[in-house]
Amino acid sequence: MATEVYRESFERRANKVIYLRFLEGLADTQVGPIYLGMWGALAFFSYLLCVFITAIGFGEQVGWNPIRFLRELPVLTLYPPAPSYGLQLAPLSEGGYWQLATLFLTLTLVFWTIRIWTRAVANQLRPMVPIAFSAALFLYAAIYIIHPISVNSWNEAPGHGLAAILLWTNHFSVKYGNFYYNPFHMVSIYALLGSTLLLAMHGATILSALRYDAHKEIDEIEKSDEGTHRSQLFWRWIMGFNATAHSIHVWALGFASLVAIAGAIGVITSAPFFEPNWFLWGCRADIVSSIQAACPNP
């Protein structure tokens, strides 16, 4: 079957493979071979630089004290330049570190996308993984690059740090009048919840038909078997219709991508020149009648 053919050719080409038995039941026990290549190396070194620059910024913040570094790591933040710098380059300690770290982080993500694209092509796979990854990359670009450039200030981008991204999410929402009323955010959340629902339905369905080899999904896409038939009958009984072994993956990819794409559009449209206050937009659109009492008088 196709999977076994693939596995054999894969293992034949593998120079060195190790088996981690403790992964049994959780994942494939085979680890390796890993392909680095030029794009992988570039992504790796670029990410290394990003982490290094961030670590310098963090180190400066805690006075180069390793204990303070460990203790305060969750809240350490590499801030973007102050609003007064606009889109200009800032001195290192005043946002320059952030600019450098963001540059290398962006390069890392671009190199990584190219890496998974070239590996997919080299393996004669359709490049669906890099395409899906591009959706996440689009959201990243919207938050870190497109929106700040559109409002002419790097200061609107998140800082780098564990708490920083959470604070940015809150502050961005506060500044733009409550992000929950942003219709693109609504779609993004809808897709996020839809994704988890689909993933749970799909995962549970496949596991439920394990005894009929339903876990051999690639074979099923090519040739229906008893497990697929039974699963599809199950969902017809439950919902009246069913996905096919192929279409469920299209749905999953579509929903998951929509999370990032709708989110990115929501970020880009949150700007003084487009919609500076989503709550007031909600008032104007009269999308939820219960908020009208809190809406300002026209």
Place this chain on the structure above:
Amino acid sequence: MSEHEGAPPGAVAKYDERQREILRGELVGLVAFTILALGGVIAISLALTAPRELYGYRAEHMYNYAGVQQVDFTTYLQRVNRPLAQASAESLAAYAEWQRKNPRTVNVQVLNKYLGDKYNETANVFAYMNAYFTPGVGQSCEYCHNLQNFAEYSKPQKTVAKAMLIMQFELQAKWVNNIPRPEGQPLYQIKCATCHNGQAKFWNRDLKASNPEAFGIAGGGNPTRYDMKHNGITLNGKVPDSYEIVDDRYLAVRPDAEGNVNYFQVTADKNTPAGLADTYRNQYAMYHQNVALGVGCDFCHYGGYFKSYVTADGKFKWPKTQARHMQGLLQDIALNWFPQMPNINDVTKAQDYYAQPNCYMCHRGYVVPPGAYDFAEYPVKVADPQIKPIVDLPLPKPILPPS
């Protein structure tokens, strides 16, 4: 023909058993994952959050929308293990002698001016001192007075106390008496205890540096010097050593011609300058108020839209308009009063060691400061106070419920 036909005897049963084993493993894995994930989140949350905070500002049951005092001054002192000070026997004896010789006051300049002629009687002045000064500042009469001559200003403490008393009455008359409030909500009066809480020296730079917890500025939600530097928070042109709600921009805010004032406005409109630094600054100030008053954000705000003074069900958020009003009081203390208080080491000069005022200075984790007193006497607005404001701060136009 079934695909199982021709399988060795027992193979299908063995296969099924293996599948059940796998399923059991998966179920155990799922349950273990859920427990670990939830447990992990709870453990991390507890590790990052002081239990006091969990019990404190997030507790809905502590909310006090009616503005009723949650803890009186003596109960508060018990909670913080601080004694309620009383006048010493020696000073009481000295006072009795002074009162016998001087039934009418000698050189009283402030009480009678703000509260009326009643305070031209020595006994009434003593009653006031004994009720408010001694427990409030935590000291007996001799801390400020020469017991042989209560009228003289030989001790610098008395000069400072007099200036503080003027500040107290002026702040009461200008800000507290005019606080916008719903009908029936009690009005309180500022006394020594409102800020001092039974301690004479409690609010200066040295104490702040050594014990920031006592100033309501310690903890994860407060910005570090690094955070302040990157979010444009400066005081006197420099990044302060520790967080102050009072910063240069805060001190520069004035009501516009129509009386509108915004100390921390951050919600964007078409003309809002770019950047999130203002939002950071706003959030630090809001967090300080959470801690200082022991409340969550929705005590003042409608969570759906923080800028609104009205909730979705039409309820007016009195605490928001009151907090805005009190920002003016804080600004007044920082601009006009603390810089003019006499220096204890040389009363001819102004003090230069004070810490900036903040909400915690009086509120101490409660909506109504424990050291606030029920209203007894209205201080009148004095036309010519002995200490005049440096900066004229007009009262902002109050934001009131839509009629």
